[in-house]
Amino acid sequence: MAVPVKSPGRVAAPGGGGVGESPLRPDGALKVAGEFAYASDLWMDGMLWGSTLRSPHARARIVALNIGPALALPGVRAVLTSDDVPGKKYFGIDHTEDQPVLAIGEVRHQGEPVALVAADHPETARRAVELIDVEWDVLEPITDARAVVADPGLHRVQQRGGIVRYQPVRVGSVERGREEAEVVVTGDYEVGIQDQAFLGPEAGLAVPAEDGGLDLYVATQWIHNDLKQIAPCLGLRDDQVHMTMAGVGGAFGGREDLSMQIHAGMLALHTGRPVKMSYNRYESFFGHVHRHPALMRYEYGAKRDGTLVYADVEIILDGGAYTSSTMNVVGNAASLGVGPYEIPHIKIDAYGVYTNNPPCGAMRGFGAVQACFAYESMMDRLAEACGIGPVEVRHRNAVAQGSVLANGQVIDSPAPLAEMLERLEAMPLPGVADLTDLRNLPGGASQTTHGEGVVRGIGYGVGLKNICFSEGFDDLSTARVRLEVIGGEPTALVHTAAAEVGQGLVTLKAQIARTELGIERVVIAPADNRVGDAGSSSASRQSYMTGGAVKTACEAVRARVLDLAGARFGLDDLTLLGGSVVSRAQGAVATLAEVLGDAVVEETREYHHRPTQPMDPATGQGNSHTQLALCVHRAVVDVDVDLGLVKVVELAAVQDVGKILNRLSLEGQIHGGSAQGLGLAVMEEIVVQDGLVRNPSFTDYLIPTILDMPPMRLDILENPDPNAPYGLRGAGEPPTLSSTPAIVAAVRDATGKALTRVPVRPEHIVA
Amino acid sequence: MRVNLTVNGSPATVDDVWEGESLLYVLRERMGLPGSKNACEQGECGSCTVYLDGVPACACLVAAGQAEGREVRTVEGLAEGDRLDAVQEAFVEAGAVQCGFCTPGLVVQSHDLIERVPDPSDAEIREALAGNLCRCTGYEKIMDAVRLAARRKATR
Numbered sequence: 010m011a012v013p014v015k016s017p018g019r020v021a022a023p024g025g026g027g028v029g030e031s032p033l034r035p036d037g038a039l040k041v042a043g044e045f046a047y048a049s050d051l052w053m054d055g056m057l058w059g060s061t062l063r064s065p066h067a068r069a070r071i072v073a074l075n076i077g078p079a080l081a082l083p084g085v086r087a088v089l090t091s092d093d094v095p096g097k098k099y100f101g102i103d104h105t106e107d108q109p110v111l112a113i114g115e116v117r118h119q120g121e122p123v124a125l126v127a128a129d130h131p132e133t134a135r136r137a138v139e140l141i142d143v144e145w146d147v148l149e150p151i152t153d154a155r156a157v158v159a160d161p162g163l164h165r166v167q168q169r170g171g172i173v174r175y176q177p178v179r180v181g182s183v184e185r186g187r188e189e190a191e192v193v194v195t196g197d198y199e200v201g202i203q204d205q206a207f208l209g210p211e212a213g214l215a216v217p218a219e220d221g222g223l224d225l226y227v228a229t230q231w232i233h234n235d236l237k238q239i240a241p242c243l244g245l246r247d248d249q250v251h252m253t254m255a256g257v258g259g260a261f262g263g264r265e266d267l268s269m270q271i272h273a274g275m276l277a278l279h280t281g282r283p284v285k286m287s288y289n290r291y292e293s294f295f296g297h298v299h300r301h302p303a304l305m306r307y308e309y310g311a312k313r314d315g316t317l318v319y320a321d322v323e324i325i326l327d328g329g330a331y332t333s334s335t336m337n338v339v340g341n342a343a344s345l346g347v348g349p350y351e352i353p354h355i356k357i358d359a360y361g362v363y364t365n366n367p368p369c370g371a372m373r374g375f376g377a378v379q380a381c382f383a384y385e386s387m388m389d390r391l392a393e394a395c396g397i398g399p400v401e402v403r404h405r406n407a408v409a410q411g412s413v414l415a416n417g418q419v420i421d422s423p424a425p426l427a428e429m430l431e432r433l434e435a436m437p438l439p440g441v442a443d444l445t446d447l448r449n450l451p452g453g454a455s456q457t458t459h460g461e462g463v464v465r466g467i468g469y470g471v472g473l474k475n476i477c478f479s480e481g482f483d484d485l486s487t488a489r490v491r492l493e494v495i496g497g498e499p500t501a502l503v504h505t506a507a508a509e510v511g512q513g514l515v516t517l518k519a520q521i522a523r524t525e526l527g528i529e530r531v532v533i534a535p536a537d538n539r540v541g542d543a544g545s546s547s548a549s550r551q552s553y554m555t556g557g558a559v560k561t562a563c564e565a566v567r568a569r570v571l572d573l574a575g576a577r578f579g580l581d582d583l584t585l586l587g588g589s590v591v592s593r594a595q596g597a598v599a600t601l602a603e604v605l606g607d608a609v610v611e612e613t614r615e616y617h618h619r620p621t622q623p624m625d626p627a628t629g630q631g632n633s634h635t636q637l638a639l640c641v642h643r644a645v646v647d648v649d650v651d652l653g654l655v656k657v658v659e660l661a662a663v664q665d666v667g668k669i670l671n672r673l674s675l676e677g678q679i680h681g682g683s684a685q686g687l688g689l690a691v692m693e694e695i696v697v698q699d700g701l702v703r704n705p706s707f708t709d710y711l712i713p714t715i716l717d718m719p720p721m722r723l724d725i726l727e728n729p730d731p732n733a734p735y736g737l738r739g740a741g742e743p744p745t746l747s748s749t750p751a752i753v754a755a756v757r758d759a760t761g762k763a764l765t766r767v768p769v770r771p772e773h774i775v776a
Numbered sequence: 777m778r779v780n781l782t783v784n785g786s787p788a789t790v791d792d793v794w795e796g797e798s799l800l801y802v803l804r805e806r807m808g809l810p811g812s813k814n815a816c817e818q819g820e821c822g823s824c825t826v827y828l829d830g831v832p833a834c835a836c837l838v839a840a841g842q843a844e845g846r847e848v849r850t851v852e853g854l855a856e857g858d859r860l861d862a863v864q865e866a867f868v869e870a871g872a873v874q875c876g877f878c879t880p881g882l883v884v885q886s887h888d889l890i891e892r893v894p895d896p897s898d899a900e901i902r903e904a905l906a907g908n909l910c911r912c913t914g915y916e917k918i919m920d921a922v923r924l925a926a927r928r929k930a931t932r
Binding site: 014015031033034036037038040041042043044045047049050052130132205206207208209210256257258259260261287289290446448449454510511512513673674676677679680681682683684685706707708712713714715716718720721 | 794796797804805808809810811812813814815816817818820821823850851852854855860864865867868869871873874875876877878879880883899901902903905906907908909910911912913914915916917918919
């Protein structure tokens with residue numbers, strides 16, 4: 010088999026370090042040396058470069074398409090359209106299959122792929138793309154999500170129609186709640202489109218395989234779900250597509266849907282040559298789905314002391330032209346629509362709709378982020394109406410273990426929200442800004458103020474996120490663990506298909522193998538489809554699911570080794586510790602290497618979390634989540650109220666993670682998640698006008714720099730979840746929820762402005 | 777066209793370079809040095825930062841022809857043999873590496889900062905790294921890494 014230069018290889022996990030320690034990342038040395046093989050680094054002799062013609066229009070019919078001029082360009086090896094798709098012409102995540110591989114007669118969003126080119130040089134491929142002659146009949150795009158909800162039949166973007174999913178939640182009687190309430194607050198909220206903005210562009214290499222199939226090296230979040238979509242479109246069987254994970258330069262949900270996978274495969278099969286595709290940043294903004302923008306209407310009733318009585322909520326999420334994961338995003342928004350608060354009477358109507366706006370799907374926080382901004386803004390509004398503090402109002406309504414959530418689910422593991430709020434409030438506050446260094450002020454080195462007009466504000470945010478896949482999905486992961494003596498030392502090889510996207514799963518897998526097998530040396534195999542499904546690196550689920558699978562496989566390996574040792578020594582109280590087989594009664598009886606000898610002990614195990622239930626289609630009731638996680642934030646900001654400039658001075662967070670598996674990695678997740686929440690609060694938005702993106706570049710789509718992100722204070726709690734491996738709680742997403750409303754609340758505190766839309770812009774503050 | 781340059785201490789000649797190619801493209805696709813990264817290719821993210829005649833520059837903004845006769849040092853040229861530079865070590869140890877796509881640029885930029893300012897203040901670190909985007913870490917561990925590297929270099 011031909012292998013690309015810089016192909017992903019096995020990595021040895023250096024040093025020791027079991028569960029609970031913070032060993033070095035096995036891929037860390039490669040990454041700092043520039044030697045790690047990311048998808049865009051793959052290279053092969055004789056490879057061609059692929060490029061994609063994308064729709065410049067949000068909605069248009071293709072009247073005529075002429076590839077002749079592109080084919081005539083020297084250096085061009087193939088130009089393909091939907092007619093050339095070898096198998097199924099539609100694909101989609103979640104079995105929806107409503108997205109054309111290449112446009113068929115019509116485009117439904119700007120950037121929709123229309124045709125493909127393979128050429129000797131990437132610039133030749135790009136120029137050939139420009140030479141493809143398309144005659145468009147441009148149509149009026151459907152862009153108003155509220156109008157789609159009001160009259161879905163009149164606004165049909167595609168055959169499936171206007172509404173992707175409507176999920177109501179009904180608890181108690183909002184009418185009765187209205188009678189009981191002494192205070193009523195309302196709010197209309199809006200969340201703009203956020204981009205994952207991972208730094209490693211969509212890229213990969215497709216190589217025709219000797220068996221007539223395809224070797225595909227790609228950066229993805231879920232190899233097996235990719236495969237299910239890729240193979241039928243290429244007219245291949247699953248076993249003819251050999252997928253290997255290339256290095257992933259961040260994901261955050263944006264690699265859950267396919268990008269270039271089928272396209273590179275088509276070009277490689279057509280030309281018989283390896284084909285590399287690598288998007289540039291402009292194309293990347295059109296190459297993946299984004300976070301759903303949301304329109305939300307909230308009405309809360311409460312007693313005068315701030316105790317919530319009812320919630321009446323409408324959430325509209327715009328999914329763009331294709332289904333993607335909108336169904337599940339709506340499920341999250343509905344079930345988590347009022348957050349971690351006890352409310353006796355609840356009415357939620359959550360909608361996901363089709364429009365010709367940019368396509369939206371998975372992004373860190375997945376439907377819970379949008380609702381969190383609204384319900385936390387409501388809590389502050391309620392506190393103000395009742396004349397109590399923001400922490401007090403949250404404390405008064407906080408859930409705890411045993412509380413019932415909006416979906417009727419009883420929280421059956423620790424949920425110490427009240428304690429978390431107390432700890433958060435007790436954390437020391439930062440001192441006033443040092444005015445001798447203007448970099449400490451809003452505007453920073455631009456010297457827009459010397460302190461005049463700068464007002465400090467403090468705000469709080471609370472978020473509740475479901476962990477793992479919900480709503481009855483049979484969520485699983487698979488791990489294969491092989492133990493043998495290599496060079497005199499017992500060595501475990503851990504093989505899963507799980508995506509290492511930066512989060513540190515590669516480190517954790519080695520930690521688990523060390524802890525469970527009592528060894529030091531662990532090697533991590535590259536992720537591929539020669540091992541079973543691991544599910545997606547999303548929903549904060551891989552520590553839980555793939556961690557659980559590795560643990561279970563290690564336990565099976567250990568049981569076999571102990572059987573071997575037990576038979577030899579006639580003992581039944583053995584365990585593995587420190588490279589030895591240890592009897593509880595007699596101490597070490599032999600080294601593990603002696604017991605293993607030439608034996609290779611290999612076990613593969615599937616791990617499933619406890620089953621969940623669908624949400625009732627009429628009431629939203631059902632135990633739809635397997636685990637829930639809380640994070641709370643306090644933000645301190647300085648705002649230049651004359652110019653509307655915000656400097657976030659400090660973020661403090663308290664998160665309950667059940668069990669700290671690797672503190673260094675965990676803190677990195679909380680920091681990083683908080684930073685993405687900061688981005689949504691004050692800067693990040695894909696600006697769309699008439700369905701067209703106005704800012705597809707890092708010049709105009711701003712993500713936080715090291716100057717924007719403040720120092721953080723963390724307090725991490727460990728209240729174990731008895732249902733989860735090691736008692737752990739998924740940790741990657743919760744901080745992304747709560748940092749946004751905390752920062753906006755702090756800006757409100759400083760300015761007195763209502764600020765009902767994120768990101769908050771200077772004009773919202775000075776208006 | 778032909779470009780002659782010195783990369784990581786070794787003179788090199790690269791043929792068949794198209795005039796529109798960037799130094800980044802030549803390094804990555806023609807010289808087998810993909811360590812410098814292609815995250816935005818428009819000078820906004822800093823992930824392609826290399827030393828050009830000893831000064832950090834975004835390799836994506838340097839036309840290949842501009843590199844003629846000049847000295848380039850990439851992230852691949854920071855280690856001495858198998859021994860990583862203190863900045864590289866510190867990035868791994870401090871947890872400053874997650875997906876790692878921004879890391880080569882940040883490592884080069886931090887390396888330059890500590891060369892110029894052996895004991896940088898937090899404000900100086902933030903200012904020096906303001907042109908390097910990271911999407912994973914929230915920058916806290918990167919701050920730790922630069923502080924650690926500066927301490928290590930001071931005691932060596």
